[in-house]
Amino acid sequence: MMNTQKLAGLIQKSHHIVALTGAGISTAAGIPDFRGPNGLYVTHRYDPEKTFDIDWFDTDPRIFFAFARDFLTTVDRVQPTQTHVFLAELEQQGLLQSVITQNIDGLHQKAGSRNVIEVHGSFQRGHCRGCGHGYSYDKLKHKILAEEVPHCDCCNGVIKPDIVFYGEAVQGMDEAESEARHADLFLAIGTSLTVYPAAMLPQFSSGPVVSINRGTMGEVVRGMESIERNIDEVFAEVRSILSPSL
Numbered sequence: 001m002m003n004t005q006k007l008a009g010l011i012q013k014s015h016h017i018v019a020l021t022g023a024g025i026s027t028a029a030g031i032p033d034f035r036g037p038n039g040l041y042v043t044h045r046y047d048p049e050k051t052f053d054i055d056w057f058d059t060d061p062r063i064f065f066a067f068a069r070d071f072l073t074t075v076d077r078v079q080p081t082q083t084h085v086f087l088a089e090l091e092q093q094g095l096l097q098s099v100i101t102q103n104i105d106g107l108h109q110k111a112g113s114r115n116v117i118e119v120h121g122s123f124q125r126g127h128c129r130g131c132g133h134g135y136s137y138d139k140l141k142h143k144i145l146a147e148e149v150p151h152c153d154c155c156n157g158v159i160k161p162d163i164v165f166y167g168e169a170v171q172g173m174d175e176a177e178s179e180a181r182h183a184d185l186f187l188a189i190g191t192s193l194t195v196y197p198a199a200m201l202p203q204f205s206s207g208p209v210v211s212i213n214r215g216t217m218g219e220v221v222r223g224m225e226s227i228e229r230n231i232d233e234v235f236a237e238v239r240s241i242l243s244p245s246l
Contacts, residue, residue: 001225001226001227001228002210002225002226002227003227004227004234004237004238004241005241007210007212007227007234007238008237008238008241008242010185010208010210011090011095011185011238011242012242014095014184014185014207015094015095015184016097016182016183016184016185016207017090017095017096017097017183017184017185017186017187018096018097018098018099018100018179018180018182018183018185018186018187018205019087019096019098019099019100019186019187019188019189020099020100020101020102020180020186020187020188020189020191020198020201020202021087021099021100021101021102021103021108021189021190021191022101022102022103022188022189022190022191022192022195022213023102023103023190023191024189024190024191024192024213024214024231025081025083025084025103025107025189025190025231026078026081026084026103026105026107026190027190028081028082028083028230028231028232029078029079029080029081029084029105029107030074030077030078031074031075031078031105031107047063049166050063051063051064051067052064052163052165052166053165053166053167054165054166054167054168055167057158057160057165058129058158061149061158061160062148062149065144065148065149065150068123068144068161069144069145071104071105071123072123072141072144072145073145075105075106075107075123078105078107079110080107080108080110080111081107081231081232082232082235082236082239083189083190083231083232083235084107084108084110084111084113085111085112086235086238086239087099087108087111087113087189088108088111088112088113089112089239091112091113091114091115092112097115097179097182097183098115098116098117098176098179099113099115099116099117100117100119100172100176100179100180100198100201101116101117101118101119101120102119102120102191102195102198103118103120104118104120104121104122104123104163105122106122106123106124117171117172117175117176117179118171118172119164119170119171119172119173119176119198120163120164120170120171120198121161121162121163121164121171122161122162122163123137123140123141123161123162123163124137124162125137125140125161125162126140126150126159126160126161126162127159127160127162128152128154128155128157128158128159128160129157129158129159129160130152130155130156130157130158131152131154131155131157133152133153133154133155135159140159140161143159144161170197170198173197173198176198176201177201177204180201180202180204180205181204181205181206182206183204183205183206183207184206184207185205185207185208185210186201186202186205186207186208186209186210187210187212188202188209188210188211188212188213188224189211189212189213189231190212190213190231191211191213192213193211193221202221202224203221203222205221208223208225209221209223209224209225210224210225210226210227211224211225211226211227212226212227212229212231212234212235213226213228213231214228214229214230214231
């Protein structure tokens with residue numbers, strides 16, 4: 001089991017850190033995860049096979065937009081966690097080169113991270129399923145909150161946020177894999193490494209792989225070390241150790 005002193009040492013001597021983040025990084029901000037005992041699928045009785053399935057969306061989009069209204073209302077009132085902010089600071093120092101995230105909450109950008117690869121997409125943009133007309137986050141959010149199913153101003157087709165649904169290809173995987181291959185330190189933060197293809201990324205790292213997460217893990221990458229503790233507490237300690245250089 002790795003400790004925070006060793007993790008801080010790895011960060012200090014690295015120059016191309018890559019972070020893969022999952023739902024666990026955002027739970028401290030007040031955003032429930034999806035599959036945990038208090039996750040959105042459980043507490044709100046959302047069926048993941050219907051909520052995020054592209055065929056179900058095209059058949060009955062009301063299922064997804066019931067979730068979307070709850071999710072956007074939650075995201076609007078939360079702030080990035082200490083860990084989101086710490087990753088943005090590492091990027092500003094030139095140590096962290098990219099964040100690859102499975103999350104759709106936009107908290108990395110809100111914290112100040114610039115090089116964010118959103119492999120599962122986000123609500124930042126949306127497009128009409130009919131004519132392809134694009135919608136900004138503000139216009140998309142307004143329509144989602146105001147209409148049971150948001151329809152396009154141009155053709156009255158259904159507007160879909162640019163989120164990757166089951167049955168759709170993930171986004172930015174070539175760039176994400178390239179970043180992983182160049183990593184001299186790969187941090188898997190708040191992810192159980194069970195959702196593919198993102199879960200494959202740590203194995204491409206040319207440097208050490210460290211998992212910081214609470215809960216069960218998927219197939220462990222050979223040589224991966226882990227810290228199974230509260231994520232914000234871990235990075236608060238790491239930041240304290242590194243504070244003279246940050």
